[in-house]
Amino acid sequence: MEQLIIPETEISRYAEIARQVRINTIKMVYAASSGHPGGSLSAADILTVLYFREMNINPVEPDDPDRDRFILSKGHASPGMYSVLSLRGFFPLELLKDFRRLNSKLEGHVHKGVPGIESSTGSLGQGLGVGVGMALAAKLDKKDYHVFVMIGDGELEEGNIWESMMAGYKFKLNNLIVVLDRNGVQLDGKTQDVMPLHDIPGMVKSFGWNVIEIDGHDIRQIIIALERAKSSKDLPTFIVAHTVKGKGVSYMEGNYKYHGSPPASEKEYHQALKELGGE
Amino acid sequence: METKSESLREAYGNELVSLGKRDPNVVVLDADLSSSTRTGIFGKEFPDRFFNMGISEQSMVTAAAGLALSGKKVFASTFAVFLMRTYEQIRQSVCYNNLDVKFVTTHAGITVGEDGATHQIIEDIGVMAGLPHMSVIVPVDAVETRSVIRYVHDFTVTPYYIRLTREKFPVLNDADYEYVPRKSVTFKDGSDLAIIGCGVMVSFALQAAKELKSKGIDARVINMSSIKPMDREAVVKAASETGRILTVEEHSIYNGLGSRVAEIVGEEYPALVHRMGMRDTFGKSGKSWELFDYFHLGVPDIVRSAESVFREEKRFESIS
Incomplete structure (x- = not known):
């Protein structure tokens, strides 16, 4: 992978899109007076690289049978997800302002009725299993698409994840790629306080998966990790992406209170936008 | 059998x-x-x-x-x-x-x-x-x-x-039987009361119906295999034509066949409904067929329940 040359202009293009994703996220949760900014801000760079570079998808043909699949298992990061999809052209940006409103397609948690969404999620721990099923289907149909699943680190506390990890190994799903948004914070506090996991890469390795550790805000590292994962011969790959919860908004960074709450005041709202260069 | x-x-x-x-x-x-x-x-x-x-x-x-x-x-x-x-x-x-x-x-x-x-x-x-x-x-x-x-x-x-x-x-159905969605099957017609069941309880109900016949009670026996959606017409017809319904199931009386029949009857044609099933209890070890007797779900129990439903005074005037 060392020979992979990624021009600086391309990197800054993705960084700019990720910045727009973060600005949209803040606007959406503030307008809705609810929603989950923290995990959207931590995932923004990864989501951007997936949808603007790594995945074979076409917003004009969202049902193309040969497309790559993406499941956002941490379905509460819906503002980030919807922002990326609309910026990528799956639906008009205007729709974002109605996020979480009655009669809007943009449900509070990621919903299959939205163009580009493969499966409804929101209850943690289930998306990886759904990804296993899709990867099995690709093998049966002799198709070479990849299935990407993003999970949160609090989500690793769900038993379903580890059941599905076993299946990924058993069926040699080298077409299955998990990206862990390792932001270290869940609803009630730091993951290390709520339910500490001693050694995530070690746990994943012992389940027989490839493990790659990266800085989840370093676009170059994200690209290289995903390219390496795609070339896996017979094992599924698990990318541990170290991120910062609430990345880009100083008072949200590492603060569990912004896992599931919007800016608390107009002052906070404007500060967030200002820090993101959004006003 | x-x-x-x-x-x-x-x-x-x-x-x-x-x-x-x-x-x-x-x-x-x-x-x-x-x-x-x-x-x-x-x-x-x-x-x-x-x-x-x-x-x-x-x-x-x-x-x-x-x-x-x-x-x-x-x-x-x-x-x-x-x-x-x-x-x-x-x-x-x-x-x-x-x-x-x-x-x-x-x-x-x-x-x-x-x-x-x-x-x-x-x-x-x-x-x-x-x-x-x-x-x-x-x-x-x-x-x-x-x-x-x-x-x-x-x-x-x-x-x-x-x-x-x-x-x-x-085996209660003929070999060429084909399932029709939402439709129940009336295995035995009858006008004194209707026994609506699912699963193995239907065969028990048919045996019970034979005994009831000898006691002068003419029971209808319906196989309600489709729990959801349910054959509302058959339930309403049973309620309106017999006024007395006994449900039998190898399931809790809560939230099962009997509950759903009672909902339909309550909404559309009030009639007597008595539910037979597991009464807010767990099962236990034993031979399958012994357990039906233990939990009062055997053929004699169905006969007794049917008799008591048949004798019970109707609490609703027929609408028609």
Whole structure:
């Protein structure tokens, strides 16, 4: 992978899109007076690289049978997800302002009725299993698409994840790629306080998966990790992406209170936008 | 019993093979119980399309969702009791996505027998029927099982819960019977009261009806295999023509067949309804057929209940 040359202009293009994703996220949760900014801000760079570079998808043909699949298992990061999809052209940006409103397609948690969404999620721990099923289907149909699943680190506390990890190994799903948004914070506090996991890469390795550790805000590292994962011969790959919860908004960074709450005041709202260069 | 008995799960496994032969899109999942659920018959014939997910029901259900999202027709099986731990996976990943996944469980009810209360699920109908998009069928015998499996494969693309059992059950349907969605089957007509049942209790009800006849009570016996959606017309007709309904099921009296019949009767044609089933209790170890007597669900119990329903004063004036 060392020979992979990624021009600086391309990197800054993705960084700019990720910045727009973060600005949209803040606007959406503030307008809705609810929603989950923290995990959207931590995932923004990864989501951007997936949808603007790594995945074979076409917003004009969202049902193309040969497309790559993406499941956002941490379905509460819906503002980030919807922002990326609309910026990528799956639906008009205007729709974002109605996020979480009655009669809007943009449900509070990621919903299959939205163009580009493969499966409804929101209850943690289930998306990886759904990804296993899709990867099995690709093998049966002799198709070479990849299935990407993003999970949160609090989500690793769900038993379903580890059941599905076993299946990924058993069926040699080298077409299955998990990206862990390792932001270290869940609803009630730091993951290390709520339910500490001693050694995530070690746990994943012992389940027989490839493990790659990266800085989840370093676009170059994200690209290289995903390219390496795609070339896996017979094992599924698990990318541990170290991120910062609430990345880009100083008072949200590492603060569990912004896992599931919007800016608390107009002052906070404007500060967030200002820090993101959004006003 | 005079009628010959046949295994419902054996019928299921064999029918899966027939489906597999004519439809390459059929895939089957199991959770380490394939020799008991009989999905193993399919697995032997089509190893590439059979996935043993291990003792990991949550993994099985979510993978079933992923396969269905990719265009597969999915059958997922385990013991009924163990599927219940995945209620939320079924809710979120299968029903909310409205996917073509058929949960065909075996070993439901007290006919599990010796394995005891831990394995005798008597709440499953209620749990599954409460889910939006989910349909629930309890086949009465092996003939209906085969027909139901064919029907859900050939004509439906939404989630189904199909409840099968460990024990062989008496064959009540003719060999050429075909399941008609939502339609009940009246095995015996009668005008004094209607016994509405599902599963093995229907054959008990038919035996009870014979005894009742000798006592001068003419009981109608209806096989209500389709729990959701239910044959409302047949329920209302029974209520209006007999005014007295006895429901019989190998399930809790809460949230099962009896509850749903009572809902329909209450909404559309108030009549006497008495529910027979497990009365807010767990099962226990014993021979299957002994357990029916122990829990007062045997043929003599049905006869007694029917007599008392027949004698009870009608509390509602006929509307017509």
